[in-house]
Amino acid sequence: MTVIFGIAAVLAFLGAVGVVVSRRTIYSALSLVANMVALAVLFLLLDAQFLAAVQIIVYAGAVMVLFVFIIALLAPGAEERLRPLELRVLVGGIAAIAFTAVIGRLALNGITVTAAGAFHGGFGPFSPQAVDAHGQVQTLGEQLFTTFLLPFEVTSLLLLVAAVGAVYLSRHRRTTR
Amino acid sequence: MNPTFTMVLCAVALGLPTVGFLVNVLTAGRLPRRVVTILGPGLVLGSFVATLLLLVELLSQPPAHRGITIFFWQWLNLSVGSAGGAVGHAGFNANFTVRIDPLAVLMMLVITGIGGLIHVYSVGYMAEDPGYNRFFAYMNLFITSMLLLVMSENLIFLIIGWSMVAFASYALIAFWYQRPAAVTAGRKAFITQVIGDVGLVLGSFLIFLNLRGSNGQLLHTVDLQTIFANVGPGPHFHNGLGLLGGGMVTVIGILLFVGAAAKSAQWPLHTWLPDAMEGPTPVSALIHAATMVTAGVYLIARFHPVFQQAPIAAGIVAAVGIGTALMAAIIGCSQFDIKRVIAYSTMSQIGLMIFAVGVGAYSAGMFQFFTHACFKALLFLAAGNVIHALQDEQDIRSMGGLSTRMKLTFAAFLVGSLALAGIPLFAGWFSKEELLSSGLALGPAVPWLWVLGVAVNVLTSFYIFRVVWLAFGGQPVTSGAAAAHEARPVMLIPVLVLAFLAAVVGFLNIDFFGFHPVTVFSSFLQPVLGTPAAHASDGIQALALVVGTLLSLTGLALAWGVYGRKAISPGLISQRLPWLYQLSLRKFYWDEIYTATLVRPTLACAGVVRRAIEPHIFDGLVDGVQEGVTTLAEDLRTMQTGFFRDYALIFFVCAVIGLVVLGLRLA
Amino acid sequence: MTGLFPGFLILSAAMFALGALGVMLRRNPLVVFMSIELMLNAGNLALITYARYTHTMAGQVFALIVIAVAASEVVVGLALITGVYRSGRRLDIDALSEMRE
Numbered sequence: 001m002t003v004i005f006g007i008a009a010v011l012a013f014l015g016a017v018g019v020v021v022s023r024r025t026i027y028s029a030l031s032l033v034a035n036m037v038a039l040a041v042l043f044l045l046l047d048a049q050f051l052a053a054v055q056i057i058v059y060a061g062a063v064m065v066l067f068v069f070i071i072a073l074l075a076p077g078a079e080e081r082l083r084p085l086e087l088r089v090l091v092g093g094i095a096a097i098a099f100t101a102v103i104g105r106l107a108l109n110g111i112t113v114t115a116a117g118a119f120h121g122g123f124g125p126f127s128p129q130a131v132d133a134h135g136q137v138q139t140l141g142e143q144l145f146t147t148f149l150l151p152f153e154v155t156s157l158l159l160l161v162a163a164v165g166a167v168y169l170s171r172h173r174r175t176t177r
Numbered sequence: 178m179n180p181t182f183t184m185v186l187c188a189v190a191l192g193l194p195t196v197g198f199l200v201n202v203l204t205a206g207r208l209p210r211r212v213v214t215i216l217g218p219g220l221v222l223g224s225f226v227a228t229l230l231l232l233v234e235l236l237s238q239p240p241a242h243r244g245i246t247i248f249f250w251q252w253l254n255l256s257v258g259s260a261g262g263a264v265g266h267a268g269f270n271a272n273f274t275v276r277i278d279p280l281a282v283l284m285m286l287v288i289t290g291i292g293g294l295i296h297v298y299s300v301g302y303m304a305e306d307p308g309y310n311r312f313f314a315y316m317n318l319f320i321t322s323m324l325l326l327v328m329s330e331n332l333i334f335l336i337i338g339w340s341m342v343a344f345a346s347y348a349l350i351a352f353w354y355q356r357p358a359a360v361t362a363g364r365k366a367f368i369t370q371v372i373g374d375v376g377l378v379l380g381s382f383l384i385f386l387n388l389r390g391s392n393g394q395l396l397h398t399v400d401l402q403t404i405f406a407n408v409g410p411g412p413h414f415h416n417g418l419g420l421l422g423g424g425m426v427t428v429i430g431i432l433l434f435v436g437a438a439a440k441s442a443q444w445p446l447h448t449w450l451p452d453a454m455e456g457p458t459p460v461s462a463l464i465h466a467a468t469m470v471t472a473g474v475y476l477i478a479r480f481h482p483v484f485q486q487a488p489i490a491a492g493i494v495a496a497v498g499i500g501t502a503l504m505a506a507i508i509g510c511s512q513f514d515i516k517r518v519i520a521y522s523t524m525s526q527i528g529l530m531i532f533a534v535g536v537g538a539y540s541a542g543m544f545q546f547f548t549h550a551c552f553k554a555l556l557f558l559a560a561g562n563v564i565h566a567l568q569d570e571q572d573i574r575s576m577g578g579l580s581t582r583m584k585l586t587f588a589a590f591l592v593g594s595l596a597l598a599g600i601p602l603f604a605g606w607f608s609k610e611e612l613l614s615s616g617l618a619l620g621p622a623v624p625w626l627w628v629l630g631v632a633v634n635v636l637t638s639f640y641i642f643r644v645v646w647l648a649f650g651g652q653p654v655t656s657g658a659a660a661a662h663e664a665r666p667v668m669l670i671p672v673l674v675l676a677f678l679a680a681v682v683g684f685l686n687i688d689f690f691g692f693h694p695v696t697v698f699s700s701f702l703q704p705v706l707g708t709p710a711a712h713a714s715d716g717i718q719a720l721a722l723v724v725g726t727l728l729s730l731t732g733l734a735l736a737w738g739v740y741g742r743k744a745i746s747p748g749l750i751s752q753r754l755p756w757l758y759q760l761s762l763r764k765f766y767w768d769e770i771y772t773a774t775l776v777r778p779t780l781a782c783a784g785v786v787r788r789a790i791e792p793h794i795f796d797g798l799v800d801g802v803q804e805g806v807t808t809l810a811e812d813l814r815t816m817q818t819g820f821f822r823d824y825a826l827i828f829f830v831c832a833v834i835g836l837v838v839l840g841l842r843l844a
Numbered sequence: 845m846t847g848l849f850p851g852f853l854i855l856s857a858a859m860f861a862l863g864a865l866g867v868m869l870r871r872n873p874l875v876v877f878m879s880i881e882l883m884l885n886a887g888n889l890a891l892i893t894y895a896r897y898t899h900t901m902a903g904q905v906f907a908l909i910v911i912a913v914a915a916s917e918v919v920v921g922l923a924l925i926t927g928v929y930r931s932g933r934r935l936d937i938d939a940l941s942e943m944r945e
Contacts, residue, residue: 001848002848005848005851009851009855012855012859013855013858013859016858016859016862016863016882017862019862019863019866019875019878019879019882020862020863020865020866020869020870020875020879022875025872025874025875028874028875028878029874029878032878032881032882035859035882035885036885039885039888039889042852042855042889043889043892045848046852046892046893046895046896047896048892048895048896048904048907050904051888051892051904051907051908054908054911055888055911058911058915059885059911059914059915062915063881063914063915063918066918066919066922067874067877067878067918067922070874070922070925070926071874073926074874074925074926074929074935075872075874075929075935086869088868088869089869092864092865092868092869093865095861095864096861096862096864096865097861099857099860099861099864100854100857100858100861103853103854103856103857104850104853104854104857106853107849107850107853107854107857108850139901140901140904140905140908143901143902143905144905144908147905148902148905151905151909152909155909155912155913158912158913158916159912159915159916161916162915162916162917162919162920163916163919165919165920165923166919166920166922166923169920169923169924169926169927170923170926170927
């Protein structure tokens, strides 16, 4: 387990670095894909099987494909000149490191890890059924259609809006040219 | 006395000129001239009528009961822990309370009566002046202030009236404000008055803080009657200072005298009076003859219980008075401006009055005030006629021959001069000789003050008859003088009324040695001022009377000799005793002394502040703040780059900072 | 797996920080977008970690919805970027800034 975690974590981290650092846009996109796949592995480690699948199918499979298409359409070989020694790099870097450090310290001190589930939607602690059922499709679906019905419906509305918006925004405007 | 009726009369007397001032001011001086002509003098004369009624009221009482305190309205009552906080008595109460007693009524009669006559005169004198309305507004204000000063029972309102008088005098002296000389003179008068105000106010503070009642507890009162009732012999003033032998009382007396000296133009605060002649002549008559300069005499007379407890202060008062009288008389002998001669004469006569109240002859001093108001106002107004007739010529060397061209004015001026010089049977003789003999009787054992006083007699006669001969006698020196003609009725009648008074009022009090058949005046004032303590023997008094009268006549003869018959050369003194002549001509150099010691250093300091301190420190501070803010704003402005990435950076950094702080607190 | 809990969180934090850096430091809007996606993913990881360790489903439901939202956001955002490209402007965040005063 720990080994798998280690490999996946390193891969995710490298992917993330790659997104930020790559000169070419397409390399950034591919790094992000790698990151997402590693993340899916981590989700599996965390008993979120359904979500791991969704991550691969939707995020890596649809969203990133869209990204790659757009990159290919707009700026296939786009290179950006990076200026590594700006003030903002220094400040941003320090802030990023500080952020990570703080979270790490808090995590290592074991904040707010309560065994008892405080939220509704939990099965109760540590029963074998609970442990087994955690992350299964049935479990998720049950929650989605009962306790979290409203967010679910609103999200579907959001997707509709996004689709309509995308169609509208990308139509050819011959008149304004 | 019927309190309600008296209250109404007081309200009318004080209120009419106030209304005049307010109406004039609130209509922004746009009233038609005819209205102002009727309103200005009319209101003051109405006030005079009310005052006469008050006099009748007062006289209807037996002498012991001639005095009433009327409470009008409570303005400010801060009595803390005093005897029940009774209104008008203990504690710091600035209540508008009026005291009507013989002294107050006397002052009011002079202020409104002679003031009214002068208002009528001004209708003629100021007829062509564009500031006609403004003039009457200020004159009404002056009458109001002066009335407030003398009617007030409460020390606070007395001080208020005192200061308002100073302001009104400034406004009137600097009336022709386009003239720089007038503005300077007004400023000088006002600044000197303020110095006096400091003395008065400090004296009042000391009285308030230190007066104790009969059982020894601190009274903390500003009510005059209460103060005077408790200033008796005995340790009633907390003897805190121990200086000057008399302690606190002496200090208070000296401070009060500082105030009186400023108002009455006594040394060393005398320099403003001659310069004040820059104002119109009616102003000189009103302010510098009849009323304002006598406020100092009034103050000392009113506060005589205090001065009776402070013989050293009283002695200083008397000495300064006589000294100023002599100095002013010497200066008056060499001046060429007719108004200046009369001004120095005022300074001199006031000096005699101050001397009288200094030695304790209060009633005599007030009698001299009364007669002096009549004949000095007369002299000023008659001089005004002359000036007006000669197209504003004031130098007596350019006059001459007016006795035939302005007969009535000449007659009036002559009557006034005879009164001033103390020639027998005219008003001044009675008052001045009574004053001097009281001075002899009540003054120090070695009568050197009296000697100086009678020396003043000679000079007084001399300088005024010098003017008479030079201005009215002989032949006209200039064509302007030749063309002069008599004044208009509106300017002539007040003059004649005053001449009549100057001739007649002396007979109100005939009080020499054992022979005092008529004591109307002094007995009128007796309830307030008491009777003088000592009297010399009748023989000494008779001698003093004769000596004084002879010296006055000597002065007259000298003037006749030099200027009438031209038997003695006018340049005699200037050649034989040039230093004396220079001292006289240059006003004893006091203006120069003050300029060198007070004015120049102050201006130098002001210059330093203006050149060095103000631009660098104050402007620097203010400009520095402005520049700092501007710089800061400009620097902060660069944060608004418009770049999305910069904003994102700032968001993230601030979020991280917040998180770090939170994390450190949780961990 | 209690021992790995901090590791997940640290990784999530590091990914988030890197995503933020990408937003702040890169000028190509597409890269900026991808950095935003990275940050969303980091958030998802944290959510699912907590869901696991508190034995509740809310975290996973929330993560699912985040994915849906991210997808819609990407769609609209890319449409916008396409529009920008088509109108002839340079694909440079600094050049596209009209917020300068």
